[in-house]
Amino acid sequence: MPVILLYSMLFIVHLLGACQSYSDVSSTAGLEMSGYRLSDYKGFEKKWHLVTVRYRKDTGELRWVYANPRAFKALMNHATDYPDGAVFAKIALATHDDPEFKASVVPGGVRRYQLMVRNKIRHPDTGGWGYALFDANGRTLPENLTTQVQACVACHSLVPKRGLIFSQPVSLVPMNPSQVALLARDFGVRLEFTSVDVAQLPDLVRAQCEGIKTVRVLKGDLQDHLFQGTLDEIRPTLALEVKKSGLPSLLMSRDGVRFSGVFLDPKGKSCEKNGGHGTEMKSVHSLVGGEQPIYRMSFCHEDSIPSVD
Ligand code: HEC
Numbered sequence: 001m002p003v004i005l006l007y008s009m010l011f012i013v014h015l016l017g018a019c020q021s022y023s024d025v026s027s028t029a030g031l032e033m034s035g036y037r038l039s040d041y042k043g044f045e046k047k048w049h050l051v052t053v054r055y056r057k058d059t060g061e062l063r064w065v066y067a068n069p070r071a072f073k074a075l076m077n078h079a080t081d082y083p084d085g086a087v088f089a090k091i092a093l094a095t096h097d098d099p100e101f102k103a104s105v106v107p108g109g110v111r112r113y114q115l116m117v118r119n120k121i122r123h124p125d126t127g128g129w130g131y132a133l134f135d136a137n138g139r140t141l142p143e144n145l146t147t148q149v150q151a152c153v154a155c156h157s158l159v160p161k162r163g164l165i166f167s168q169p170v171s172l173v174p175m176n177p178s179q180v181a182l183l184a185r186d187f188g189v190r191l192e193f194t195s196v197d198v199a200q201l202p203d204l205v206r207a208q209c210e211g212i213k214t215v216r217v218l219k220g221d222l223q224d225h226l227f228q229g230t231l232d233e234i235r236p237t238l239a240l241e242v243k244k245s246g247l248p249s250l251l252m253s254r255d256g257v258r259f260s261g262v263f264l265d266p267k268g269k270s271c272e273k274n275g276g277h278g279t280e281m282k283s284v285h286s287l288v289g290g291e292q293p294i295y296r297m298s299f300c301h302e303d304s305i306p307s308v309d
Pocket of ligand 1: 031088090116131152155164166167
């Protein structure tokens with residue numbers, strides 16, 4: 001293909017792309033959430049402090065958390081109340097194996113960006129933090145923005161003693177497993193499960209519980225503010241409860257339309273690649289837009305910290 005033709009095709013594709021983003025802005029997907037745009041913080045990852053890195057084993061998602069200088073200073077002083085102007089940002093990345101060395105997993109493309117901007121006057125209703133979530137191109141997600149913010153608030157409210165910030169700076173001291181256990185307990189304390197008779201569950205949820213009598217249900221604010229991200233984020237917490245109680249564990253919205261559940265999966269094969277270590281589980285959750293479809297995945301729940309080799 002002549003180079004000039006290729007370039008003109010690329011140009012047309014580029015124009016189409018531009019039109020697409022323009023129409024998105026005026027329809028469902030905008031560029032601003034809680035009064036912030038991702039572009040307001042362009043290049044933050046090169047200028048701010050890297051606070052920590054987290055990895056989700058079930059989704060293969062890598063997260064990098066950054067703090068601007070004001071936020072970082074407060075974090076290092078164990079802040080419980082952050083000063084205005086403090087900003088945290090989180091980048092979520094897909095991962096894949098290095099094709100040349102499969103045992104090594106490398107960061108792939110960006111899935112989304114999240115911001116927490118401290119401004120007590122501007123955000124009195126959300127604990128003084130402005131929450132914003134963007135896709136990889138800096139656009140907001142189609143779901144109602146207020147619902148999304150409520151979900152952020154509900155979950156971050158689990159850590160009031162840390163000023164609503166989950167991340168702790170990476171510590172380079174030699175590993176001490178009891179410290180890890182302590183942090184996990186701290187997170188778990190405010191998440192309360194109760195046993196519920198399956199007959200009392202909403203239809204959609206009960207349909208997923210064939211042959212089961214009792215389930216564990218997570219109580220609290222999270223139930224009021226469920227959006228897609230929460231259904232996914234909560235999976236490891238539910239898995240821990242399944243491991244502890246031996247019963248399926250669920251989080252569901254009060255109207256019973258949205259839910260996320262983790263079940264034991266005796267027929268699962270996900271732990272095979274893990275040398276048989278771990279517990280076979282499956283996750284079932286509703287997807288945006290009401291009753292259907294339902295999303296399922298099998299995974300291997302590892303409850304101990306893997307040994308380092
Ligand atoms: C179900 C729980 C949950 C929900 C919902 C949630 N977060 Fe978080 N968030 C976390 C956890 C846990 C971390 C720690 C890092 C990690 O594990 O990814 C975190 C970290 C962050 C950070 C880095 C600062 C910190 O607290 O560590 C930002 C910024 C952030 N979240 C923004 C948001 C925004 C914006 C929303 C809503 C769109 C949101 N979060 C919804 C659990 C949640």
